[in-house]
Amino acid sequence: KKIVTLAGDGIGPEIMAAGLAVLAAVAPKINFAYTIEAKAFGGAAIDAAGHPLPDDTLAATQSADAILLAAIGGPQYNDAAVRPEQGLLALRKSLGLFANIRPVQIFEALKHLSPLKAEIIEGVDFVVVRELTGGIYFGEHTLNERTARDVNDYSYEEIERIIRIAFDIARGRGKKVTSVDKQNVLATSKLWRIVADEVAKEYPDVTLEHALVDSLAMKMITNPSDFDVIVTENLFGDILSDESSVLPGTLGVMPSASHAENGPSLYEPIHGSAPDIAGLGIANPISMILSVAMMLRDSFGETTGAAYIEHAVHQTLLAGVLTKDLGGQASLSDMTEAIIKHL
Amino acid sequence: KKIVTLAGDGIGPEIMAAGLAVLAAVAPKINFAYTIEAKAFGGAAIDAAGHPLPDDTLAATQSADAILLAAIGGPQYNDAAVRPEQGLLALRKSLGLFANIRPVQIFEALKHLSPLKAEIIEGVDFVVVRELTGGIYFGEHTLNERTARDVNDYSYEEIERIIRIAFDIARGRGKKVTSVDKQNVLATSKLWRIVADEVAKEYPDVTLEHALVDSLAMKMITNPSDFDVIVTENLFGDILSDESSVLPGTLGVMPSASHAENGPSLYEPIHGSAPDIAGLGIANPISMILSVAMMLRDSFGETTGAAYIEHAVHQTLLAGVLTKDLGGQASLSDMTEAIIKHL
Numbered sequence: 278k279k280i281v282t283l284a285g286d287g288i289g290p291e292i293m294a295a296g297l298a299v300l301a302a303v304a305p306k307i308n309f310a311y312t313i314e315a316k317a318f319g320g321a322a323i324d325a326a327g328h329p330l331p332d333d334t335l336a337a338t339q340s341a342d343a344i345l346l347a348a349i350g351g352p353q354y355n356d357a358a359v360r361p362e363q364g365l366l367a368l369r370k371s372l373g374l375f376a377n378i379r380p381v382q383i384f385e386a387l388k389h390l391s392p393l394k395a396e397i398i399e400g401v402d403f404v405v406v407r408e409l410t411g412g413i414y415f416g417e418h419t420l421n422e423r424t425a426r427d428v429n430d431y432s433y434e435e436i437e438r439i440i441r442i443a444f445d446i447a448r449g450r451g452k453k454v455t456s457v458d459k460q461n462v463l464a465t466s467k468l469w470r471i472v473a474d475e476v477a478k479e480y481p482d483v484t485l486e487h488a489l490v491d492s493l494a495m496k497m498i499t500n501p502s503d504f505d506v507i508v509t510e511n512l513f514g515d516i517l518s519d520e521s522s523v524l525p526g527t528l529g530v531m532p533s534a535s536h537a538e539n540g541p542s543l544y545e546p547i548h549g550s551a552p553d554i555a556g557l558g559i560a561n562p563i564s565m566i567l568s569v570a571m572m573l574r575d576s577f578g579e580t581t582g583a584a585y586i587e588h589a590v591h592q593t594l595l596a597g598v599l600t601k602d603l604g605g606q607a608s609l610s611d612m613t614e615a616i617i618k619h620l
Numbered sequence: 621k622k623i624v625t626l627a628g629d630g631i632g633p634e635i636m637a638a639g640l641a642v643l644a645a646v647a648p649k650i651n652f653a654y655t656i657e658a659k660a661f662g663g664a665a666i667d668a669a670g671h672p673l674p675d676d677t678l679a680a681t682q683s684a685d686a687i688l689l690a691a692i693g694g695p696q697y698n699d700a701a702v703r704p705e706q707g708l709l710a711l712r713k714s715l716g717l718f719a720n721i722r723p724v725q726i727f728e729a730l731k732h733l734s735p736l737k738a739e740i741i742e743g744v745d746f747v748v749v750r751e752l753t754g755g756i757y758f759g760e761h762t763l764n765e766r767t768a769r770d771v772n773d774y775s776y777e778e779i780e781r782i783i784r785i786a787f788d789i790a791r792g793r794g795k796k797v798t799s800v801d802k803q804n805v806l807a808t809s810k811l812w813r814i815v816a817d818e819v820a821k822e823y824p825d826v827t828l829e830h831a832l833v834d835s836l837a838m839k840m841i842t843n844p845s846d847f848d849v850i851v852t853e854n855l856f857g858d859i860l861s862d863e864s865s866v867l868p869g870t871l872g873v874m875p876s877a878s879h880a881e882n883g884p885s886l887y888e889p890i891h892g893s894a895p896d897i898a899g900l901g902i903a904n905p906i907s908m909i910l911s912v913a914m915m916l917r918d919s920f921g922e923t924t925g926a927a928y929i930e931h932a933v934h935q936t937l938l939a940g941v942l943t944k945d946l947g948g949q950a951s952l953s954d955m956t957e958a959i960i961k962h963l
């Protein structure tokens with residue numbers, strides 16, 4: 278199994294190393310054989326090759342069985358997002374990564390980090406499913422001196438396949454899908470709702486509810502335990518999935534997966550490259566390590582290996598091994614070693 | 621002074637009556653003379669005239685000195701938003717109501733309603749300024765059977781005037797503007813940021829910071845006391861202003877104002893028509909009553925009258941007079957009378 282790693286910028290290389298150390302430790306326990314191919318991406322690739330997504334990086338990802346991405350961007354690139362249309366967005370589009378999956382959960386040991394009252398986050402366990410290769414992100418962008426325009430396009434097929442992913446996930450969990458749109462204003466949302474209702478007919482065992490994005494942005498925080506699978510279009514998903522990190526109160530423990538119809542999936546922490554603490558050895562590697570677990574489960578069917586890692590992370594946190602961002606003193610390597618010990 | 625009232629649907633008529641009762645009680649204390657012209661709007665207007673915004677309603681609002689809107693929509697209209705493109709959005713566009721203003725504050729007496737921990741909401745006091753007549757709301761909408769498209773347009777002038785409103789408000793408050801966009805993806809956001817930087821030069825006494833909408837959707841909840849004036853485009857403003865109601869934990873105490881370059885402003889509660897409790901006499905009139913206070917201050921320069929009402933609302937809440945949604949037993953008329961008594 279070929280895994281391509283894109284360590285990127287800032288704390289990216291450090292947390293990637295931590296994720297790979299955990300993978301190396303779990304692999305023999307589950308007889309998982311793999312090779313790693315490290316490639317340049319993001320700011321590091323701009324420095325090395327003048328482009329955030331060099332050709333050989335793209336080629337390597339296309340022939341990979343799975344991709345691990347750590348984090349990109351930094352102040353020296355004068356753009357937090359490192360030319361996303363040539364970098365991250367181009368990568369998503371080239372690989373057809375249309376389905377972004379973000380599980381939202383509260384770790385028992387980290388409850389105190391949430392800005393929300395304990396009774397609000399009790400029982401929170403949902404997944405945000407974001408459409409990732411359509412909508413206003415990939416419509417025409419026109420910037421003139423006195424006017425600007427963005428075009429938001431969706432096709433029936435684009436909506437159908439992401440809604441189907443949401444229903445498939447819900448079927449294996451709480452059997453409820455909340456489809457989010459702005460149906461009272463947008464044509465794309467009107468189509469979205471039509472398609473969601475159509476797909477729902479194939480899943481009589483799953484409940485579909487519709488929500489307007491403005492109202493959902495509120496309810497996701499005030500009533501978070503009402504949700505099981507939240508599915509939405511690209512721009513709303515960008516906003517809502519970041520907003521959902523309010524619930525755990527930290528970006529440091531949230532992994533994500535992005536899937537294509539065919540070809541490799543990509544796994545990455547939801548947080549950024551934290552350039553302010555890069556190289557200090559104090560970054561929190563958990564989002565990256567949990568992304569490795571997602572990879573084992575989703576790309577390689579290694580559910581046992583994934584469960585080992587997730588369990589070890591829980592145990593490590595319960596043992597009070599916490600990095601600075603989680604309110605503790607542990608270094609990146611303290612935490613990585615503790616997780617490996619708990620495997 | 622001619623005030624046009626649009627009571628609308630659901631609890632709309634009840635809370636409008638409460639708002640007008642408070643206005644009638646405060647008027648003699650400040651020598652404020654006015655006339656009321658009640659007009660049909662929303663579902664009620666569809667029932668009466670077949671259109672959510674009948675011609676004579678539009679004409680009346682156009683010749684008003686200020687407009688009070690309660691709430692519209694209900695299940696019998698088969699669309700929560702009562703054909704917004706012909707109703708609410710047409711009204712905003714016809715009157716040129718480009719600047720929507722929503723103050724976000726925590727009432728001492730209602731702190732327990734917030735889903736957030738006490739230390740998070742300590743000192744929260746900001747204003748969301750939303751552009752209301754541009755962007756994807758008013759671009760072309762195309763709905764075909766297999767595809768759909770929405771167009772998002774902004775001009776320099778449209779951005780400039782709303783940014784200026786934000787700076788003017790900030791100048792009279794905490795002297796900080798947070799401009800929210802998705803500059804790493806959208807052309808309209810690139811223009812937005814250019815204009816914001818340009819306008820900022822005229823306000824050397826006010827600090828401008830830029831934020832990406834995804835990141836702000838998180839920080840507005842985790843660090844709400846960092847903000848003074850948040851300004852953004854129409855769609856982001858729709859999402860963020862509803863999301864901001866998470867902080868007080870209730871929609872029941874949040875007023876809003878919408879201003880034009882010339883012509884009357886419109887004042888309304890941010891909550892909806894609550895059809896489930898319509899006619900029961902238990903609705904919370906505070907958002908409506910505080911909207912009346914905003915009207916007195918912004919449209920008529922009656923700062924004393926506005927302060928009387930706001931103070932009376934505070935006192936009433938502190939006295940423990942709470943409607944059901946606020947955790948109490950008071951009826952709509954109990955609460956309205958208590959507020960009038962505290963004037």
Ligand SMILES: CC(C)[C@H](C(=O)O)[C@@H](O)C(=O)O
Binds near residue numbers: 804
């Ligand atoms: C960097 C940016 C283009 C990107 C997005 O908006 O998709 C990021 O915010 C994300 O969510 O991965």
Ligand SMILES: CC(C)[C@H](C(=O)O)[C@@H](O)C(=O)O
Binds near residue numbers: 858
């Ligand atoms: C009803 C709808 C069109 C409207 C909007 O999106 O502007 C509402 O959500 C609001 O915020 O006033």
